[in-house]
Structures are given as structure tokens and as C-alpha cells.
Amino acid sequence: MAVPTWLESDQNVFISSPYSLAIAIKKIASDRFHIGILYKNLKNELQVLHFAFHHDLRNERLDNSYHWVNIRLNRTRAKGVVYQCELIASKKAKIPYGITYKGGQINKSGYYSSALNEVGLTCTTFILAVFEAQVGIKLVDWQSWESRPEDTQFVNHMVSAMRERNKKNTNPTIPEAHIKSVEEDICIRIRPEELTASAKFSIAELPVDFLKVQLPASEIKAALL
């Protein structure tokens, strides 16, 4: 399937565009994506701030593996958000992994403040934690999200990945109690392609709900998987 026109991949176009912020997405498995905040700093360098895994927050140069959707935010407004991203990136935040978002936030000092009964964040909800709770960018109405049976497979996969990681290290880095919390938590998963797709909507249409984002999310999936 053809790549939608709003799903971009040309770095030069982004550099010369009036936009400084985007959601960047890349395929990491045959059925899965990973996403991060793509931002253009004052030196016109393209950086991706992304939550890679449990206690692993990264800020890296954009590479060719990503596509992205621009957030159509006013330049002045975006500038303040870019500064927040840079400041968060400069801290070594220890964010636990967890699937269901309940309103947690990352503050400028780099600390993760979980919401009540929230286990941790995913790459997707990390972006919500920064945008929604910290700088007022509400891309999705996350409380409208629905639980889907196939997300159980995702939970199982991530739980196995965490246990696998512990086996490889001499000292387990993810406490078993935490893994159990992820396993037992209710699962309402906001998928990476869904949050990415929300950025295609105009500011006036945001935040978008679960149903509205399904069509553009399926377009991303068809184009990139």
C-alpha cells in the first residue's frame, strides 16, 4: 500500500519545514512499531526522544529507519515544547515499563510521577506523559481507549522480554514484583501507530478519540508493516 502523504520520511523537508515537532515511528518486528518524539533543536539537528524499555530513556539523532507525522503546532508554541524535550533528554530518568496509561507524567527534573495504580509507561504513553501532562498538547482522549483481546498477546510478549532480559544479566535489573504487576495489570493499550496517526489531525480536531484514530492508524500499519 502507498505511504500516506502525511507520513513523512525526508529529513531535508522536515528541516526546512515550519514544524519542529513530530511523532516518529519505526517498525521493530513483523507486527510491532516503536515511536518517539522527533524534534528539531535550534541548531536544526533532528533528535528523537524515546522510551526504549524499562529504565532506558534515550535521545538520539534521527536515523533513516523512521517515518513521522508532523504535529501542526504553531512555531512559537512548539519552541517551548522543544526546550522541555531537551531538558528531559538531559536527565537520566528511570522510568519503569508498564502498559496501561492512567495519567502519569515526566516532570522537567526528569522524574516519573506515576498516577494512581499506574505500573509504568510504554514508548507511546511516555509521549502522552510528556505532552499531555507537561505542556498541554492533548493528541488523544486516552480515556476513550478500549481494551482489545489481541493486546493480551502483547502483554505476554513484553513480560517474556523482561524475564529474558533478567536472565541475560548477572544481576536482574527488573524486579520480579514489577514484572508481575505488568502481567496482572488491566490492559488498555494505546498502540504506537494510533498515537502517531493522531498527529495528522488539525489542532482544532484534537484530542481525537479511539474510534476516530483507527482509520489513519490502519493506513500507517498497511504502509509500514
Added chain:
Amino acid sequence: MNFNQKNQTSTNLQDSIVGSQIRQNYEGYINSSSKTTPTTPRKVLIRSFPYTTSLYSQDLEVSDESLFSVWLGCHAFVIEREQESEANDVVKLARLSYENDEDSAYRLLYNYVDTALEQHLNAEKVKNIFEAAIKNNLQIDLLVGLLTVTYRFDYFLASIRQEFFNSVKIKAIKALGETETTEMLWGLI
């Protein structure tokens, strides 16, 4: 006459005295082995802080970045000064810095406001900065930056932010028109 010129004419004599004092203490600060431990020289810096804006790029010949370092170095002692004039100084310095180096201006304001909120939960300090920002015609970019950095403290600053938001909106509509202002301020309150 801009702020810088005004200060030049009114404080020339003080500048030359305070300038050398600042220079000495600035060098002391830069060479200090521990930048987190308060030292007496930095206290002197604070007392001379009002003059640093007029000395900017002249007596001291410091870049925005090093001026910012000076400011950060003495920040811990700013509480010694009257809060209202402190807010005016910070805003004037940010306004001036912005012309040459946006980055320093943003960081100066962000760091100041965030320290006031994160460490001290001091709404009065933020209110003073907001008022000084409007009074001193701070650039629209920086006004929006102030709204952004205080967003997550809205639960604590609600009425103060609302008042500041309204003032920023009026200024922005005059300068940019209704449509651009609406987009720019989207989600900030």
C-alpha cells in the same frame, strides 16, 4: 531609548566600579572548583546583578552563555534581594538575551520559574515574573514559553496563570491576529 542605553547613561560611574568587581567575581566563579557550593564572591555578584544588563557585552565582554552562567552561579542567593525588582531584572535580562541568543533567554526564564516552583512551590515569585514580563514587553515567544513551563503547575497557579494567559492573549492578538493566537495558545490553559 532602550533599556540598555538608559542604563548606560544613568549608571556609567557605578558600572565602572561594579564592572571590575563583577569581572573579578565572575573569574572567581568560573575558576571555582565547586560550582554548587555557595561562596562569598557569588554574593557580591548578586548585589551587583542589576548592573549586569548594562554591562552586557561591554565592560565584561561576556557572551550570553557566560552571562547566563554568571546568573546561574548566583541564583541561589537571589532571595537576598527584593523579589519584585529581582523579577524585573530577570525579565529584562531575558528580553535582552533573546535578541542575540534565544537559547539563553529561554533557559534563563525556565530555570528561574522551574526552581521557584519545583523547589520552593513559590507562587509569589512566579506572579512577579508574570507581571514583570507583561510590564517589560517581553517577546511573545518568551511569554508563551512562560505559559508552557508553568502548565503542569496549573493546579497550584490556576488564577495567576489565567490572568497571565489573558494578558498574553491580548498582546498576541494585537501582534499576530486572532487565528494565529488561537493556534499558539492552544491547550495552554
